[in-house]
Amino acid sequence: MSVEKSKPVPRPGILDIAAYVPGKEHAPGVARVYKLSSNETPLGASQKAVEAFKNAAGNLERYPDGQAHELREAIAAVHGLNPANIMCGNGSDELLGLLCHVYLGAGDEAIITEHGFLVYKIQIMGAGATPVTVKEKDHAVDVDAILAAVTPKTKMVFIANPGNPTGTYVPVSEIRRLQAGLPKDAVLVLDAAYAEYVRRNDYESGIEIVSSNANVVMTRTFSKVYGLAALRVGWMYAPAEIIDALNRIRGPFNMNAPAISAGAAAVRDQAHVQEAVSFNLMWIEKLKGALETIGLTVTPSVTNFILIHFPDADGKRAADADEFLTSRGYVLRAVKGYGFPNSLRMSVGPEEANRGVIESLGEFMGRKA
Numbered sequence: 001m002s003v004e005k006s007k008p009v010p011r012p013g014i015l016d017i018a019a020y021v022p023g024k025e026h027a028p029g030v031a032r033v034y035k036l037s038s039n040e041t042p043l044g045a046s047q048k049a050v051e052a053f054k055n056a057a058g059n060l061e062r063y064p065d066g067q068a069h070e071l072r073e074a075i076a077a078v079h080g081l082n083p084a085n086i087m088c089g090n091g092s093d094e095l096l097g098l099l100c101h102v103y104l105g106a107g108d109e110a111i112i113t114e115h116g117f118l119v120y121k122i123q124i125m126g127a128g129a130t131p132v133t134v135k136e137k138d139h140a141v142d143v144d145a146i147l148a149a150v151t152p153k154t155k156m157v158f159i160a161n162p163g164n165p166t167g168t169y170v171p172v173s174e175i176r177r178l179q180a181g182l183p184k185d186a187v188l189v190l191d192a193a194y195a196e197y198v199r200r201n202d203y204e205s206g207i208e209i210v211s212s213n214a215n216v217v218m219t220r221t222f223s224k225v226y227g228l229a230a231l232r233v234g235w236m237y238a239p240a241e242i243i244d245a246l247n248r249i250r251g252p253f254n255m256n257a258p259a260i261s262a263g264a265a266a267v268r269d270q271a272h273v274q275e276a277v278s279f280n281l282m283w284i285e286k287l288k289g290a291l292e293t294i295g296l297t298v299t300p301s302v303t304n305f306i307l308i309h310f311p312d313a314d315g316k317r318a319a320d321a322d323e324f325l326t327s328r329g330y331v332l333r334a335v336k337g338y339g340f341p342n343s344l345r346m347s348v349g350p351e352e353a354n355r356g357v358i359e360s361l362g363e364f365m366g367r368k369a
């Protein structure tokens with residue numbers, strides 16, 4: 001006889017999940033605050049996207065296009081893809097969740113890496129499966145460690161390429177070696193949220209690998225270089241069978257109309273993307289050089305953020321620096337939850353913020369930049 005419970009009880013494992021904590025945005029008592037904690041672009045969105053967003057306000061009584069045709073076609077045209085292989089999501093976060101709910105269940109394992117993006121673990125556990133965490137090497141994904149962790153239960157592997165919060169990347173040859181070593185029924189998820197920023201000859205976002213394999217998907221976002229984080233726009237390029245399976249459980253109107261219109265206008269404005277990428281490249285180099293001059297260590301980054309490591313000395317640790325910077329209005333990201341207890345992640349911000357952080361950290365370290 002089943003015993004009636006006194007209240008609703010979540011499925012086993014749900015209450016073991018640590019909810020995602022977004023980057024902080026406040027600096028109490030400071031007039032001018034620079035949020036450098038969520039890898040948003042300092043250039044903002046394309047004016048064309050802003051116009052499209054405003055125009056969408058005239059039709060708010062109507063349901064959006066449930067297939068997001070305009071956006072999928074615009075993405076397909078810019079990247080040379082078939083729109084049938086593109087699915088859009090309410091941020092790439094939604095797509096990561098849908099993948100887990102379609103391909104994972106109790107008894108399955110999904111491999112993530114030591115410093116991987118925290119949403120993977122949340123979604124794996126949300127689907128009732130078991131996350132298996134493998135070590136990284138020199139703050140970068142280690143393909144051998146992943147392959148060594150594969151078991152008959154492995155049904156998914158998540159890689160952020162480039163990685164967050166490390167900013168490092170895995171060359172395409174290594175991604176191919178990984179795919180070749182995985183079971184054919186395990187999905188390899190290549191999360192390329194920062195792909196637009198990468199300027200390396202041996203990097204590929206994943207388009208080629210998805211095109212030639214049945215078990216690889218690539219996710220992308222409009223929250224970073226496109227400056228549309230507020231609208232929640234992500235997309236996935238995937239084999240037709242995977243798109244078909246996810247379409248069966250996705251919300252019928254998961255993309256809102258302003259997001260569809262603004263996203264399409266944003267992706268068509270590649271000149272704006274180039275401007276953002278050039279600004280970023282200049283500052284990534286300047287920041288790294290300046291912070292190293294004042295005695296800090298910075299992991300080499302191909303993205304729009306840097307991981308700064310602090311001395312293990314009283315008053316000079318990451319938590320002390322975080323407090324010092326916040327008191328001056330510079331809000332960086334603490335990354336203890338990512339396995340870096342003595343580091344901070346800094347997004348490239350507007351010029352005055354970048355200069356301000358360099359100057360403040362120089363003062364903090366007692367050395368001139």
Ligand SMILES: Cc1ncc(COP(=O)(O)O)c(C=O)c1O
Pocket residue numbers: 038039090091092093094117160163164191193220221222223229232233234
């Ligand atoms: C590696 C990685 N993947 C995915 C996302 C989520 O992107 P979205 O805003 O499209 O949900 C982020 C955002 O921080 C990220 O860093």
